[in-house]
Amino acid sequence: MKLKLLIVLVLMFPFVVHFSTTSSFACSCIQPGTAVEEMDRSDFVYSGKVLEITDTKAGSNVQSSADLLEIHFEVSTSWKGANETEALVYTERDSASCGFNFKVDEEYLVYGNVQDGKKSVNLCSKTTLLANAKEDLVALGEGQKPTELVDLGEKADGVEHEHSAAEEHPMAMTITIFAFVVLVIIIFSYAIVKKNSQR
Structure with a gap:
């Protein structure tokens, strides 16, 4: 027996x-400050449209809400730390792990920081839909158009989509x-x- x-x-x-x-735990955030305060705390602030969302662990047998999604942006206006016409940022897969729920073809005002060499955006930042960011846009003032032309399409397409469970x-x-x-x-x-x- x-x-x-x-x-x-x-x-x-x-x-x-x-x-x-x-399994995952609920995300807990501190109320963000003003647009200017959050820009000072951020490594980059820009507005742009989401071109593509890549699941960096698609096909894995073991997945977590904390897995990273790669968000490919077309940058329209920069206020800080974004001088390229396109940008890649990363966020957790699920809001339970403080991931921001980006949608393809939607425009956003993005606040983020560089973590472990990657540009990161999370739910606790002041990132929001551009249509809902009128007060922030007034507070931030006139931004700059990015001057460095880049095409990250090939780099984004080259992300490895499948990883073995042993690697993950x-x-x-x-x-x-x-x-x-x-x-x-x-x-x-x-x-x-x-x-x-x-x-």
Whole structure:
């Protein structure tokens, strides 16, 4: 009976690990300041239209609300840190992990920071639809048109869409393999004990 219970627990373990890697917690934000205050805190501020959204972990067997989406922008006006006509920013997949829900072909006023070498935008920033940013636009004043012409289409298309589960969550895969090995050992040991008891 104990052996059967142990086998059941070992079999359940990988599913528990999978659930823990895909679960998430609600996002908690501090109320943003004024447009000028948030511009001072941000590494870049610009307005632009979303050209494409790329799921950087599409096809992965294990996904999380914290996985990053790559947002390809056409920049129309810059107030800080954005002198190129196109830009790539990253945000978490889900609002539960403070990801901002961008939509293709929509225009936004974007506030963000550089984290780990990537331009990042989250739900806690003052980022909003451009149509809802009239007060911010007045406060920010006249921006500048980007002067550096770039085409990030090829770079965006070149993002690897499929990753193995081992690449995305090596710890989860290690634990799963360990659980499988333990199960094999238990079954093998049980077979030997049963065989010896029949002699």
